[in-house]
Every structure is written in structure tokens, then in C-alpha cells.
Amino acid sequence: xxxxxxxxxxxxxxxxxxxxxxxxxxxxxxxxxxxxxxxxxxxxxxxxxxxxxxxxxxxxxxxxxxxxxxxxxxxxxxxxxxxxxxxxxxxxxxxxxxxxxxxxxxxxxxxxxxxxxxxxxxxxxxxxxxxxxxxxxxxxxxxxxxxxxxxxxxxxxxxxxxxxxxxxxxxxxxxxxxxxxxxxxxxxxxxxxxxxxxxxxxxxxxxxxxxxxxxxxxxxxxxxxxxxxxxxxxxxxxxxxxxxxxxxxxxxxxxxxxxxxx
Numbered sequence: 001x002x003x004x005x006x007x008x009x010x011x012x013x014x015x016x017x018x019x020x021x022x023x024x025x026x027x028x029x030x031x032x033x034x035x036x037x038x039x040x041x042x043x044x045x046x047x048x049x050x051x052x053x054x055x056x057x058x059x060x061x062x063x064x065x066x067x068x069x070x071x072x073x074x075x076x077x078x079x080x081x082x083x084x085x086x087x088x089x090x091x092x093x094x095x096x097x098x099x100x101x102x103x104x105x106x107x108x109x110x111x112x113x114x115x116x117x118x119x120x121x122x123x124x125x126x127x128x129x130x131x132x133x134x135x136x137x138x139x140x141x142x143x144x145x146x147x148x149x150x151x152x153x154x155x156x157x158x159x160x161x162x163x164x165x166x167x168x169x170x171x172x173x174x175x176x177x178x179x180x181x182x183x184x185x186x187x188x189x190x191x192x193x194x195x196x197x198x199x200x201x202x203x204x205x206x207x208x209x210x211x212x213x214x215x216x217x218x219x220x221x222x223x224x225x226x227x228x229x230x231x232x233x234x235x236x237x238x239x240x241x242x243x244x245x246x247x248x249x250x251x252x253x254x255x256x257x258x259x260x261x262x
Contacts, residue, residue, distance in 0.1 A: 005032040006039050013050035013261065014202045015043055015100070019114075022058025028113040028145070029066035033084040036091025049100045050202035050261050053194060054121060056107070056114075064112025064135045085144055088113075092146045096120065096217070099210025099261075101201040105194035107187065111135040116147035119154050119180060122213060123201065125194045127187035130172040132180060137167040153217070154179050205243040206261035211235075 019026040112135030151160040211234040250257035
């Protein structure tokens with residue numbers, strides 16, 4: 001499928017989702033919001049997806065919301081926001097429902113919705129010159145794209161609140177120190193290291209990864225007894241997979257497991 005704001009490519013089970021409006025700074029504009037849903041639907045419909053690597057082209061990873069688009073729709077902005085977030089939030093939610101791990105590779109500046117998209121990933125790599133900004137309060141906005149959930153999950157509620165309320169701009173080292181970034185990489189090595197990490201996760205037990213994400217997303221949002229039962233049900237489900245059988249067999253035979261994602 002042809003897109004205006006993103007690009008999707010697939011190679012040996014690794015999906016690359018690339019933000020592709022480099023001349024505009026990869027904003028979260030109307031095209032992007034619409035195509036996030038369509039892109040997520042395309043990825044969800046692919047067979048044997050083992051990992052999703054999210055990258056961006058151009059000078060910025062993402063400048064966040066398209067301020068000029070907002071300024072051009074001031075009178076009807078509330079209805080526009082409802083329309084734009086329909087596609088954006090559907091895309092975010094459907095990516096989260098994948099079994100395949102989500103990996104973000106962040107270069108340069110990442111703002112607002114870009115931070116939300118990145119924070120929702122299972123693994124975040126960033127170049128040492130990357131920067132992360134809250135952005136929303138600067139224009140009198142609250143957050144979207146799952147920012148409240150993803151940042152609270154990564155940073156804890158108190159630290160996420162501080163990030164938003166004080167409209168913080170963090171360098172890569174500061175972002176790594178609070179858990180927004182999992183791995184810092186020299187800028188020149190970012191693409192290669194991100195590919196390496198994505199390939200490593202793509203070779204893992206995909207179904208198990210999906211259950212782990214879903215369980216972690218429920219943590220602290222339900223009673224312990226409910227979480228324990230969900231863990232039991234998830235574990236029972238993955239215990240019947242080909243990957244679980246391979247993992248046990250490989251352990252007994254003292255060899256490296258060869259997972260297929262099934």
C-alpha cells in the first residue's frame with residue numbers, strides 16, 4: 001500500500017515502520033494520523049511478523065503535533081482533534097496488540113506524540129545526540145497517542161507528571177537515566193545497533209513476547225488475584241506452542257533454541 005507519511009517494508013519477519021515526512025519534520029498531521037491506523041492494520045494482517053522496528057527519516061525523528069495544522073483549524077479544532085485521534089489512537093492500540101516486539105530507533109529531536117509512540121515500544125534505542133521533549137503544555141495541550149499510559153509505565157506516574165507539567169526537554173543521557181531510553185548508542189552506530197537488536201528479538205518466541213507485553217500492560221491496574229490468573233492462562237496458552245516445545249527440547253539437549261514464532 002502506498003502512504004504519504006510513513007513507509008512499511010518487510011524482510012525476514014522484521015517489519016520496518018518508518019516516519020517518512022522528512023521535509024516537514026515527521027509531524028503528527030492529518031495524513032500521519034490517518035495512516036497510522038491503515039499502517040497498523042497492514043502490519044496486523046501480515047503473516048509471520050516477528051518484530052517491528054520504528055525509525056524516521058530526516059533531520060528530526062518527529063516534531064510532534066503539526067502546529068500549523070492546528071492554527072489553521074482553530075474554530076473547529078475540538079472536532080478535528082476527535083477525527084485525527086480516531087486514526088492515530090487506533091493505530092497505536094493495534095500495534096500494542098501485536099505479539100511482535102516493538103523497537104524504536106530514535107535520532108535527533110523527538111517531541112510530543114513522537115515521545116508517546118517511542119515510549120510505548122518494548123525497546124528504545126537512541127543516539128547520544130537525541131533529545132526528548134514534552135511539547136504539549138507549551139501550546140496549552142494535554143497529551144495523546146498513549147503518552148499518559150506509556151510514560152507512566154516507563155517512568156512512574158510522579159516522574160511522568162513532572163515531565164509534562166514542566167514541559168521538560170531531556171537529552172539522551174537524562175532520558176536514559178529515568179527509563180525513557182533503554183540503550184544509548186553512538187549516533188553513527190544507531191542504525192546498525194537497532195537492526196541488531198530488532199533481529200535478536202525477531203528470532204525469539206514471539207507468542208511469549210506478546211503475552212508478556214499484555215501482562216505488563218495490566219500490572220497495577222487489577223487485583224493481584226486477577227493478575228495471577230491472567231499469568232496462569234497466558235502461560236498455559238504459550239506452553240502449547242511450537243516455540244515452547246522447542247525451548248524445552250533445546251534446553252534438555254543443551255543447544256540453542258530455534259524459535260519460529262509459532
